[in-house]
Amino acid sequence: MVVALLLGGSALAAEPTPLTQRSSKSVESKTFTSEEEALYLRKNQPASSSGTDILLVALGFAVLTLLAVVWLRYRRHREPTPKDAIGSILLAHAEPIPDESACLKLKIDLHSHLIPGIDDGAETMDEAIDLIRRLKALGYTKLITTPHIASHRYPNTSAIILEGLHELRFELHYRNIDIEIEAASEYYLDEHFMQLLEKRDILTFGGPFVLFEMSYVNHPLGLFDMVTQMKQAGYKPVLAHPERYLYMYRAFEKYEQLKTMGVYFQLNLNSLTGYYSAEVKEAAMALVDRGMIDFVGSDTHKVRHVQTLSGLFETSVYAHLCQRNRLLNNLL
Numbered sequence: 001m002v003v004a005l006l007l008g009g010s011a012l013a014a015e016p017t018p019l020t021q022r023s024s025k026s027v028e029s030k031t032f033t034s035e036e037e038a039l040y041l042r043k044n045q046p047a048s049s050s051g052t053d054i055l056l057v058a059l060g061f062a063v064l065t066l067l068a069v070v071w072l073r074y075r076r077h078r079e080p081t082p083k084d085a086i087g088s089i090l091l092a093h094a095e096p097i098p099d100e101s102a103c104l105k106l107k108i109d110l111h112s113h114l115i116p117g118i119d120d121g122a123e124t125m126d127e128a129i130d131l132i133r134r135l136k137a138l139g140y141t142k143l144i145t146t147p148h149i150a151s152h153r154y155p156n157t158s159a160i161i162l163e164g165l166h167e168l169r170f171e172l173h174y175r176n177i178d179i180e181i182e183a184a185s186e187y188y189l190d191e192h193f194m195q196l197l198e199k200r201d202i203l204t205f206g207g208p209f210v211l212f213e214m215s216y217v218n219h220p221l222g223l224f225d226m227v228t229q230m231k232q233a234g235y236k237p238v239l240a241h242p243e244r245y246l247y248m249y250r251a252f253e254k255y256e257q258l259k260t261m262g263v264y265f266q267l268n269l270n271s272l273t274g275y276y277s278a279e280v281k282e283a284a285m286a287l288v289d290r291g292m293i294d295f296v297g298s299d300t301h302k303v304r305h306v307q308t309l310s311g312l313f314e315t316s317v318y319a320h321l322c323q324r325n326r327l328l329n330n331l332l
């Protein structure tokens with residue numbers, strides 16, 4: 001409508017008759033008398049509408065301004081949608097950290113081994129419940145537990161994990177422990193995983209996120225190709241504890257290449273305490289300093305992991321992590 005108004009205004013400023021035609025007394029060899037010339041000039045005068053034009057242009061600008069104000073107010077006050085949440089995740093590295101306290105009050109953990117008896121985590125239901133109680137005491141309100149699926153060592157399946165989750169939830173309910181628990185998996189990046197990917201038999205968390213790990217000796221030859229395939233299949237790959245692959249730390253550009261490809265990094269919180277080794281801590285700090293961390297995880301297997309973790313949240317190292325990185329845990 002506004003465009004039409006503006007166009008309308010322009011159209012009213014009709015093109016005047018060319019000067020050459022107006023100034024000549026002869027058109028197509030016809031000679032005009034003085035009266036005819038006066039009549040001709042009156043008929044061909046441009047519409048005297050400059051005042052109307054200015055009014056219409058001003059009106060157009062006023063309408064545009066009004067529309068812009070209405071749109072901005074709508075954007076500011078409307079309820080956020082799931083699409084916004086995804087957008088904020090995608091823009092994670094482009095936006096400043098909005099609320100540091102979101103990190104300081106970490107509510108959601110996305111890496112642990114709490115389903116009893118299926119990997120190197122909790123061995124019994126009692127042990128699993130004890131670990132969950134301890135994590136809850138640290139302030140977690142939701143746990144996304146991630147048993148290993150590694151065909152050579154822990155040949156779990158989606159069905160085994162989901163059945164274990166069902167039993168764990170039942171036990172938590174029975175013991176009146178109020179905490180949300182979900183399950184995904186920590187996938188070992190190998191041929192078996194690629195077969196699962198092809199079948200879309202993948203346990204994800206937070207929608208499209210897939211947690212994967214690699215050998216501590218070397219990454220698979222086809223690492224970057226495998227990441228591409230994950231992304232092409234519609235998943236968002238999350239590399240578990242990148243700081244623990246020291247061969248990557250020693251070739252730092254490989255971290256950067258993964259980030260460029262859209263891989264999310266999940267730091268183990270205990271890496272910041274020196275729990276694994278001094279060099280792992282050094283690698284962790286290098287990633288933290290560069291703002292390359294997207295998620296943090298407890299990677300709880302045994303009670304010692306929770307005990308080591310308990311002192312971390314009050315430290316300056318943890319505050320530094322929050323200041324330098326936009327963590328997405330609490331959005332899950």
Ligand SMILES: [Fe+2]
Binds near residue numbers: 113240299
């Ligand atoms: Fe793990």
